[in-house]
Amino acid sequence: xxxxxxxxxxxxxxxxxxxxxxxxxxxxxxxxxxxxxxxxxxxxxxxxxxxxxxxxxxxxxxxxxxxxxxxxxxxxxxxxxxxxxxxxxxxxxxxxxxxxxxxxxxxxxxxxxxxxxxxxxxxxxxxxxxxxxxxxxxxxxxxxxxxxxxxxxxxxxxxxxxxxxxxxxxxxxxxxxxxxxxxxxxxxxxxxxxxxxxxxxxxxxxxxxxxxxxxxxxxxxxxxxxxxxxxxxxxxxxxxxxxxxxxxxxxxxxxxxxxxxxxxxxxxxxxxxxxxxxxxxxxxxxxxxxxxxxxxxxxxxxxxxxxxxxxxxxxxxxxxxxxxxxxxxxxxxxxxxxxxxxxxxxxxxxxxxxxxxxxxxxxxxxxxxxxxxxxxxxxxxxxxxxxxxxxxxxxxxxxxxx
Numbered sequence: 112x113x114x115x116x117x118x119x120x121x122x123x124x125x126x127x128x129x130x131x132x133x134x135x136x137x138x139x140x141x142x143x144x145x146x147x148x149x150x151x152x153x154x155x156x157x158x159x160x161x162x163x164x165x166x167x168x169x170x171x172x173x174x175x176x177x178x179x180x181x182x183x184x185x186x187x188x189x190x191x192x193x194x195x196x197x198x199x200x201x202x203x204x205x206x207x208x209x210x211x212x213x214x215x216x217x218x219x220x221x222x223x224x225x226x227x228x229x230x231x232x233x234x235x236x237x238x239x240x241x242x243x244x245x246x247x248x249x250x251x252x253x254x255x256x257x258x259x260x261x262x263x264x265x266x267x268x269x270x271x272x273x274x275x276x277x278x279x280x281x282x283x284x285x286x287x288x289x290x291x292x293x294x295x296x297x298x299x300x301x302x303x304x305x306x307x308x309x310x311x312x313x314x315x316x317x318x319x320x321x322x323x324x325x326x327x328x329x330x331x332x333x334x335x336x337x338x339x340x341x342x343x344x345x346x347x348x349x350x351x352x353x354x355x356x357x358x359x360x361x362x363x364x365x366x367x368x369x370x371x372x373x374x375x376x377x378x379x380x381x382x383x384x385x386x387x388x389x390x391x392x393x394x395x396x397x398x399x400x401x402x403x404x405x406x407x408x409x410x411x412x413x414x415x416x417x418x419x420x421x422x423x424x425x426x427x428x429x430x431x432x433x434x435x436x437x438x439x440x441x442x443x444x445x446x447x448x449x450x451x452x453x454x455x456x457x458x459x460x461x462x463x464x465x466x467x468x469x470x471x472x473x474x475x476x477x478x479x480x481x482x483x484x485x486x487x488x489x490x491x492x493x494x495x496x497x498x499x500x501x502x503x504x505x506x507x508x509x510x511x512x513x
Contacts, residue, residue, distance in 0.1 A: 155243065158224060159245070162190065165187075165220045167247045169182050169189075172186075175334060176332070176334035182202060195224070206246050214248065218248075220244065221244045223241060223242040223243075245513060246511070246513035250508050253282045254502050255504070256282070256303075258480075259483045260286050260481055264482055267293070267482045270294070270299040270484075271297055271299050272299060274485050274486045275301075279490060282304050283305075284307045288310040292310035292311060295315050299315070300318075304323065305327055307330045308328050311329075333506075337457050345380050348360060348361045349362050350363055355370075356372070358375050359375060364383050364384045365382070365384020366384075366386045368394050373394075373396055376396070379402065389415065395419065396420070398423070399422070399431065400427040405435070406440060409440070409442040413446065415445070415446070416450055422499060423497075432455075434457065436460055445467045451471050451472050453471030453498055455500060455501070456476065463481075464484045470489045474490045475495035475498045479503070
């Protein structure tokens, strides 16, 4: 090998050594960055799984009627059990972003955590923030006209006597876990889209279902559809129901209605005595919500003619009768075919007996009670949004959508 070749070889080896020395840190950094990126990706997947499960479980809690605190606590617990470490957790319903923003049947969970840097800390000082979100939605599979909220009582929804009830486009729903949660007995007849119960049912051959092959049992409970409705304020105080036209306000001696009376639109608060519509009375009113409190019992005589309808907008839209949620008095509603109670009859903690052959305008009556007993003959329809009434979800399925 001549001198020139030796020189070139020595120079080449030296350059390779220098290039290798310079490349090693870069190669190590690239490898380290790859490892770190894989770590971040793994954490992102883990965090997304936690958000998905958290949102799904939070939607289940919301479906069952849990309050905000319980929904948040459950969402946090489930996220933590699925790998979420302390960071930031937010629950929004309705969601505040995405395709389901503003949808009251959807619930959104947002999770974020700060992750340390390793190899990239040579180049950056800040932490790495991982943010994920998940949205679950409750989709209604059935709507209810009659809902019994008791979770334990036998025949919480009961159809007895000579009842002949036809529910068009809606269902009977009972939250009771009893073996006879829904009961159709004697000569009673009842037709509905479906009969749904958390427990089991006791039905005779005259219970028919037009949309279901049989009763749906062991179903998830339905949430109280009016749990978010606030208690009305009292308003102007009245101690008497004298006069042919009554004004909204607080009736502190109850309301004992006889003869012909018209209730002006607005909210009526009744306490200090019973609410009673006497025999042969003729009582009417539109845009009316009546709230019963302080032990007020409610009864309508079977020979009275009653035509009352709820407001079609505002806070009490679609709600005709509203019982104090802590009250336990029974409620008895009688009427003839000439009577109409248009709107929701809502007594969350009281037994409701609906007797007589009447419903609402266009069949638009909803009955929600601790228990519901029906022994009249009538038809009830589900699509009553024109009267300001809510849709009562009887069977909701939950699924992840984002």
